[in-house]
Amino acid sequence: MTLSKEQIEQLFTFTKKKFVHWYDLQVELVDHLANKIEAEMEGDAGLTFERALSNVYASFGIFGFAKIVSERQEALRKANNKLLLKEIVEQFTWPNLVRSLAVLAAIFTIAFEVNIKTVAVLTLAIYFLDIAFIGRNSLIKFRLLTLKKSKTKTARKKNLLILQNLPAFSFAGIIYLQFMLMRYFKVLFVDNENFSAGFKIYFSILLFLGILINGSAKKVSQGILNKAKQLYPEAFA
């Protein structure tokens, strides 16, 4: 006993009605429901598809799919944070450490030997990159990016839970906002090069953190997006 394509479509509609809005989770639940329904119908020839579906859904308990959805969201959120942290830590391990130190040294050289204003401009650039990156992730989340132009309407309906919490670390934004309000305009507009060494170090480290966090978040997000494309190509077709 194998369910028809129409019955499988009915199962997708059923999961949507039960508030499973994400295609990646729907696929798994639909396969599970279909397996159980097929087994039930094989065991009882008189059983209708609708009745079997009702029986099978009852076996998910009083909360239905709710617990599976909420725990999946939580697991993905934790996993993404862990991936981001791992990526940041990796920038301080060999051989990436060399690159990180080179970037830090370059920023210090600019701050101390060239002009602190250059560091301020670079910081502003990273700040805008950070905001643009958060915006890009939101567009991916709401299925407005990374879709091929044909069939976009069908694919856009396939929301993916895996793309809901792409790490775009707003921590960098918070730092910059605080720093910009307090210091930025002073550095950029006040014609005074006599900033203390401590201030230059603080300023340089902020830029370094911005580059580090932004770069790591971008790499992790791209990895998650690639995984989503590999597992669910139909959601990008």
Added chain:
Amino acid sequence: MYGYEITKKVMELSDGKMVLTEGALYPSLHKMEADGLLEVKMENIGNRNRKYYSLTKQGKKETSNKLKEIAAFIEQMQQILNLKPSL
């Protein structure tokens, strides 16, 4: 293995005494996947797609550790339960 297959296997191996509910199975699978213990791949089986889980290298190591922990726990329980009153 895929989700439904796991529930069937557990039931089969325990002679129907252990029932793994969907509400327990999927959150555990998703957590293990998030922790890097499981990896997944999708396969088309005709009328639908199916998600298969398999242990990662880290998952195999963790399984071995957990099995050792369980064996040690059972051994300790047996020692406690086999105690005979000395009086």
